[in-house]
Amino acid sequence: MAQRNTWQRDAVRTALDGSRGFVSAQSLHAALREGGTGIGLATVYRALADLASTGEADSLQSPEGESLYRACRMQAHHHHLICRSCGSTVEIEADAVEQWARGTAAQHGFTDAEHIVDIFGTCASCADARARERVAD
Secondary structure, eight states: OOOOOOHHHHHHHHHHHTOSBOEEHHHHHHHHHHTTOOOOHHHHHHHHHHHHHTTSEEEEEOTTSOEEEEEOOOOSSOEEEEETTTOBEEEEOOHHHHHHHHHHHHHTTOOSOOOOOEEEEOOHHHHHHHHHHHHHO
């Protein structure tokens, strides 16, 4: 069933496109409200879920368990490198991960296996900023 294109969905898509990295529904909602939209939080959650289901947005669980979303730039299956500090994200293709996932599943007798691999760390910019802060202290 095709999703209706409403002003709310368009507003969420535009806000997501303008986000630097993965964002929570709450932070996207706050940004939309600051921008003067009267959009409700439940509507933001629904729009994000719809965008993720159609492949227009990536969705992942943060290490703290919160759902985060990002406008999807790659249509093919891919993985992410995500900075814990600033949220900047790099989309990567990882053939070694694909081979490992298939091999591990087969080794244990699993078929039709699916996987999600997201790597969290600190980007070079945030690492440099932390190093400068330590030197300044």
